[in-house]
Amino acid sequence: MPQTTAKSLYPSASTGRPSKIAIIGAGAVGTAVAYACAMRGDARSIVLQDINKPKVEAEALDIAHGIQFTPCGSVEGSDDVEIVAGADLVIVTAGAKQKPGQSRLELAGSTVNLMKKIVPNLQKVAPNAVFMFITNPVDVVTYVALKLMGLPRNQVFGSGTVLDTSRLRYLVSLETGVATQNIHAYVAGEHGDSEVALWSSAEIGNVPLAQWGPTLTGRTFDSELRKELATEVVQSAYKIIEGKGATNYAIGLSASNIAGAVLRDENRVLTVSSLLEDWEGISDVCMAAPTLVGRNGAGRVLNPPLTLAERDGLTASAQRLRQVARDLGF
Numbered sequence: 001m002p003q004t005t006a007k008s009l010y011p012s013a014s015t016g017r018p019s020k021i022a023i024i025g026a027g028a029v030g031t032a033v034a035y036a037c038a039m040r041g042d043a044r045s046i047v048l049q050d051i052n053k054p055k056v057e058a059e060a061l062d063i064a065h066g067i068q069f070t071p072c073g074s075v076e077g078s079d080d081v082e083i084v085a086g087a088d089l090v091i092v093t094a095g096a097k098q099k100p101g102q103s104r105l106e107l108a109g110s111t112v113n114l115m116k117k118i119v120p121n122l123q124k125v126a127p128n129a130v131f132m133f134i135t136n137p138v139d140v141v142t143y144v145a146l147k148l149m150g151l152p153r154n155q156v157f158g159s160g161t162v163l164d165t166s167r168l169r170y171l172v173s174l175e176t177g178v179a180t181q182n183i184h185a186y187v188a189g190e191h192g193d194s195e196v197a198l199w200s201s202a203e204i205g206n207v208p209l210a211q212w213g214p215t216l217t218g219r220t221f222d223s224e225l226r227k228e229l230a231t232e233v234v235q236s237a238y239k240i241i242e243g244k245g246a247t248n249y250a251i252g253l254s255a256s257n258i259a260g261a262v263l264r265d266e267n268r269v270l271t272v273s274s275l276l277e278d279w280e281g282i283s284d285v286c287m288a289a290p291t292l293v294g295r296n297g298a299g300r301v302l303n304p305p306l307t308l309a310e311r312d313g314l315t316a317s318a319q320r321l322r323q324v325a326r327d328l329g330f
């Protein structure tokens with residue numbers, strides 16, 4: 001059993017030394033991830049790496065000045081990839097953000113070229129880390145990174161639809177007045193336009209959504225309301241980007257939640273994006289599905305009950321993602 005040192009709150013399960021998260025890219029998303037991880041104490045040490053040296057150093061220092069009020073021990077920033085060495089979890093956010101109206105898949109070509117550049121260096125300095133990708137289009141980026149790295153599927157995954165699932169739960173919570181934590185509904189598939197809300201397995205508390213009855217607005221969860229809410233989830237990133245240029249706080253919290261699941265070996269069910277192998281007839285694509293996430297990364301992918309329409313939606317989502325990867329030579 002690994003020993004817990006007196007100083008470390010969340011020691012690495014494998015070595016007993018203080019745990020370390022490395023975040024690549026100190027833009028709107030990377031800094032929000034770092035801030036959320038520091039606040040929640042997901043690791044004792046947090047480092048940020050970015051090619052923009054003055055920015056990454058300033059962002060890290062700004063967060064470090066608040067360490068007193070967090071369970072975190074250190075926050076550092078550098079433009080040198082060596083700062084990533086020894087990380088237990090590497091979170092990649094580097095890459096161009098969506099312009100207003102631009103879809104995530106439209107970012108694919110330039111982002112894949114960036115990944116070809118940075119991923120081998122990250123693997124070199126932190127070969128034993130678990131790698132989580134956030135950069136969009138996250139499912140394609142995760143698939144490409146997995147192929148480039150040649151690591152086992154559990155060790156390389158994407159943030160998938162963890163954020164979309166949280167958005168859906170938020171909307172159902174508003175409709176019912178029940179705490180988001182008690183809304184058990186998942187979004188699977190592409191983190192993007194073809195994603196699928198898994199309504200047929202959704203529950204509020206332990207009541208199946210279909211049996212919930214009238215909502216606060218006097219509606220029922222019929223196909224019209226379901227469609228409305230699912231569309232709002234898909235559209236929400238576009239709406240936020242239109243207003244403020246980026247989405248960052250909720251993805252920061254989502255990533256921190258996933259990081260905690262890994263570094264505390266929680267085995268939480270999270271809709272991360274990982275390589276699917278004969279999941280509901282879908283293979284050879286990275287796509288979000290309810291997955292056990294623990295110290296080894298992305299584990300067992302669960303098989304919830306699906307309607308025919310949900311299954312067809314997921315198959316179409318997988319085909320779309322596979323095609324983008326193929327078009328880019330992967």
Ligand SMILES: NC(=O)c1ccc[n+]([C@@H]2O[C@H](COP(=O)([O-])OP(=O)(O)OC[C@H]3O[C@@H](n4cnc5c(N)ncnc54)[C@H](O)[C@@H]3O)[C@@H](O)[C@H]2O)c1
Pocket residue numbers: 024025026027028029030049050051052093094095096097098114118133134135136137138159160163191246247248251
């Ligand atoms: N998966 C999700 O749920 C989700 C949610 C929000 C945003 N995103 C994605 O996250 C990514 C980042 O968004 P953002 O708003 O932070 O963008 P941003 O432009 O604010 O930040 C990107 C950062 O990456 C850095 N960078 C570029 N090349 C680099 C390299 N080679 N090495 C290290 N750093 C490098 C840039 O200097 C910049 O600071 C985008 O792809 C965006 O679409 C994903």
